[in-house]
Amino acid sequence: MSAVKYPKIIGYELVEQIGGGGFSSVFRAANLEEHRVAACKVIALTPGTTDKQRKSVDKEMRVHSALKHRNVLEFLNAVVVELKHAHLYFPGIYMLMELAAGGDLFDKIAPDVGVGDEVAHFYFGQLLAGMEYIHKQGVCHRDLKPENILLDAAGTLKISDFGLAAVYKLVETGKTRTLTERCGSLPYVAPELNSDNPYQAEPIDVWGIGVILFTLLLGNTPWDEPTIHSPEFCKYASGSIFSEQPWFRLSTSALSLIRGMLTIDPNKRMTLNSIQADPWVMRPSQLASQSVVTLADKLTESLRKAGDLELANPNIQRDVDGDGDEIMASEGYRSQFTQSLLLFSQTQSGSRYTPHLTRFYASLGPSLLFNIIHETLVSLNVQCKVAPVRDNEPHKLRIGGHDKRRMAFKGWVYVEKFVYRDRNIEGSFVLMTRDEGNPISWRQLWKALIESEAVSPHVLRK
Structure with a gap:
């Protein structure tokens, strides 16, 4: 730099x-x-x-x-x-x-599990409040998806990335216009975008938050795309999918709300006002008065049950050096939400700020482990490019590909030296950082790497 x-x-x-x-x-x-x-x-x-x-x-x-x-x-x-x-x-x-110091909301979700009704209700309420405000300003987001839902240092939801947003309403007069541009990511776009006709703005975002609520509750998106090319969407349209996994895990009230937001005809789809009046939404939140530490614990509960949190933080060492402490103090959230999410990992080169839970420690040194990781990712059909190694810097691997929903992902794998303080044995700290793609499928890739036959024997566990 x-x-x-x-x-x-x-x-x-x-x-x-x-x-x-x-x-x-x-x-x-x-x-x-x-x-x-x-x-x-x-x-x-x-x-x-x-x-x-x-x-x-x-x-x-x-x-x-x-x-x-x-x-x-x-x-x-x-x-x-x-x-x-x-x-x-x-x-x-x-x-x-603003720095979203809490990272991605969906980075905290165990794939195919979700965060549970209580946490989903809490964050959906914040998402709904943000979208109500955005629409009142005459703006349609048009790219609502897990990658664009972030958390601040206190665990408050933040809607981000307005690169595809459009102004569809004049605030002064209330006059609206239809939109014509085709945009968004296939698993999250509304079905009316598959035609060449102009479309109403607000129902597009309602569909997007419907997919997000489904993902919060169940840990995956409902389909690849809302077209006849998706067997899951065809089953949804026919009404035959609701007795299948994972749909049958939804409560009656949550299913009713999601079906209302994911109504295929945009003219019959729920509006933000009708969503606010829905019984599932209107009930008091059990988390609204809780501390940020409790919120962090609730949010990562599915990761603890899946064992993911122990892999990301196996309690090898707990100390955070002065630099890390100074960063936390200057941001005003020491020992609060972000610390509870274990966002600081101590490495040999100091305290690395990592708003990602996709990391692990290994008993093998960086050079040997890096080669094993490279070969394993290639075997998982991940595109890899080794970055040049400079003195005192981690081994770096640029990776990319497409997930099970055919969404592109890109990111980095860092492997650097880590010495057990009490044993004086050299191992590795591995960090996977995502630049693009669904946080849930990125976590699936992280877990597949850890559980692979070649890497698993070297992973340090609690």
Whole structure:
């Protein structure tokens, strides 16, 4: 990072890349004077950047910056460094936003299990509040999916990524317009987007939150796509799927609500107002008055039962060094939600900030383990590219592919040295960070790697 210069944005300096790839990267940014942190999305500008791409980003910034709600990721500021200033700073569009220190909501869900009725009810209420506000501002999100549902340091839900959002209503007059652009991710898009006809905006987002509630409750999306090409969707449309796994696990009230939101005819689909009045939604939340530590425990309960949390944190060592402690103190959430989610992992190079629970420790040294991991991922049909190894840096593997729902995923695998403090034996700390794709299928890949015949014997367990 030292070879590239980045500008300061209202006192914030870019200090560490925490996600992204290709033409877009996400950095943790710090305002050292005010002891505050944020996230900065950097979209690279190149000679090949088109006017259409620029206009699309400009629209995203205009829409996002106008939205101010506790359940919408806050847009703080933006700076543009044009190509002509490349001798000073890296050319790009810098979008400074609130740091979602709690990571992805769906990173905490055991695949095919879900989070249970109580937690799903709590977070669906926050999602609904955020979407009500967004629609009142005349905006349709159009890309509601697990990757865009984040948590802050106190475990509050934050709706993010307004790159596909559209203004469909004038707030002053209430006048609305239909939309025509085909966009979104297939497992989450509404069926009316399969035709060439204009569509109403609000029912699109209602369908999206319906799929998200299903995923919260059951730990997977209901189908690959809402078309005749999906056997699951065809069974849903015919009404024959409700006695099958996983649908029969839903309570009567939750199933009624989900079917109302996933009504195929958009004119008959539930509205946000009717969702708010639904008995499943209206009941008091059992978690609203709980501490953030209790919330973190409830949220990760399915991971504990599946054994995933013990793999991510086998209690080999509990100390967090001064740097890690300082970061937590400066963000004002020491010993709260994020610490309860075990977001800090002690490694030989210090405290790595990891808002991911897809990690594990191994008894084998980095060089040998890295080769085994590489071969295992290839055998799982994952595309792999080994990154050059520099002194005192982890072994890095760039990976990508498509999950069972045919959704693309991209990310990194880091393998670095780890020494047992009480045994003086060298092992490895392995961290998988996702740049793109469904957090649940990313967790499935993490679990498949750990349980593979070649890697499993070396994994340190509680």
